[in-house]
Amino acid sequence: MNLDGQTALVTGASRGLGRAIARQLAAQGAAVCVNYATRAAEAATLVEEIAAGGGRAIAVAADVGDAAQAEAMVHRVNDDLGPLTILVNNAGLAWRATLETFDVAGMERMRRTNVDGLIHMTRFAARTMRERGYGRIVNLSSIAGHGTALPGNAFYAATKAAVSVLTKRFAMELGPFGVTVNAVAPGFILTDMVKDGRTPEEYDRIVNKMSEISMVGRTGKPGDIANAVAFLAAPESGFITAQVLTVDGGRMDYIGHS
Numbered sequence: 001m002n003l004d005g006q007t008a009l010v011t012g013a014s015r016g017l018g019r020a021i022a023r024q025l026a027a028q029g030a031a032v033c034v035n036y037a038t039r040a041a042e043a044a045t046l047v048e049e050i051a052a053g054g055g056r057a058i059a060v061a062a063d064v065g066d067a068a069q070a071e072a073m074v075h076r077v078n079d080d081l082g083p084l085t086i087l088v089n090n091a092g093l094a095w096r097a098t099l100e101t102f103d104v105a106g107m108e109r110m111r112r113t114n115v116d117g118l119i120h121m122t123r124f125a126a127r128t129m130r131e132r133g134y135g136r137i138v139n140l141s142s143i144a145g146h147g148t149a150l151p152g153n154a155f156y157a158a159t160k161a162a163v164s165v166l167t168k169r170f171a172m173e174l175g176p177f178g179v180t181v182n183a184v185a186p187g188f189i190l191t192d193m194v195k196d197g198r199t200p201e202e203y204d205r206i207v208n209k210m211s212e213i214s215m216v217g218r219t220g221k222p223g224d225i226a227n228a229v230a231f232l233a234a235p236e237s238g239f240i241t242a243q244v245l246t247v248d249g250g251r252m253d254y255i256g257h258s
Contacts, residue, residue, distance in 0.1 A: 001234035004029035007082045008233070009074070011064050011121060012091030014039035016191035017140065019046055020222030021088055022057075024230045031056040031081040035073060035091065037063055056081060064091050064117030074124040083132055086233045087125040089118045089139040089163075094193055096152035107155055114159035115166075122170055126179060135179035136233045139167050140225075143185050143248045147255045160185075164244045171242035180241035182232045187248025189220040215250025 003025060013022040014036035023046065026032045032050060034057055036043040043059035050057040058080055062073040077084050093110045097103065118139060129135025144153045145160030164183055171181035188194070188210040195203055210219050228247045231237060 001230065001236055002029055003086070003230075003234065006030040006085045006233075007033075007077060008086035008088065009033040009035060009077050009084055009121075009125065010088040010090055011035045011117065012037070014042040014046065014059075016193055017186065017189065017222050017225050018088070018090040020226040021090060021229050022046060023050070024223070024226035025086065025088075025233065026050040026053070026055040026057060028230060028234075029055075030086060033057070033073070033077045033081060034059045035062055035064070037061065037091070064089075064121055065112040067120045070117070070120035071124045074121070074128070078128060084125050084128045085132070085135055087121060087135070087137045088229055088233070089121055089137070091117055092140060092159075094156050094196075096197065097155055098152060099154075102155065110156065111159055114156075115162045118163060118166060122166075122181075126170075126174055126177075129179045130174070130177040133178040135174070135177075136237070137170070137174070137179065137181040138229050138232045139163050139181070139183040140229075141167065141183040141185040141244055143187050143246060143251060143254075146185060146246070148251060149253045149255050167244060168242045175241055178238075180232075180238060182237075182241060183244045184225060184228045184232065185244050185246045185248070186225050187214070187220055187246075187251050189222060189225060191222060210251075213252045214248070215252065218249060220247065220249055 008025045008030040010022040012018040013034040034043045047057040047059045062069040093113045095110045141163040142160040144157035167183040
């Protein structure tokens, strides 16, 4: 699938899944905006990498949870790279807590990025896409939002369940304008976020556990998600919308009733 002539904006693209997604879209020909909040150096190295491979990219600092910054970033992309045709809402925070350790401030920080940020970016990107009669929006949800049993993920899961519902609602609203809206729900993917807050021993234990409950016997790689996003972002995927594509290696630890 070829993305020549396309312009993509990937939020939270300085590391992890966002970095892999931005790299994949650039490799397929898209000009890419690498959004970041704090990691300027990492974003700059990715832009340099894309340019060295013959692609076009810019790095833009913006907090997607701030509507004014989100809007300004979309204007910057349109001016510097061309009309925005692909938006990947990847920026997200993960905060582990239980009912006993719940903290309102922690929940607010996570919701502000995971939910409000997606809404802001979609609102402003959709303006350009509606005018042109074409667009691809891909949101990063999570299988946590489907109801997996990993402890401590209840509140993170709530924000990602919101992403899945908003994906379907926005798809219905934007479909008549030639804009598709889909989501990818990653399983356990080896990124920096997985290591955050865990000791090396805890990290090894969780990786081994997640491999054991996967049908394919391994944990995911960022490239697994980047490939799925690129598929949904392609022109050829225009008859796919309002879908949440689960990419989890066949996880077997979902909460359910028989």
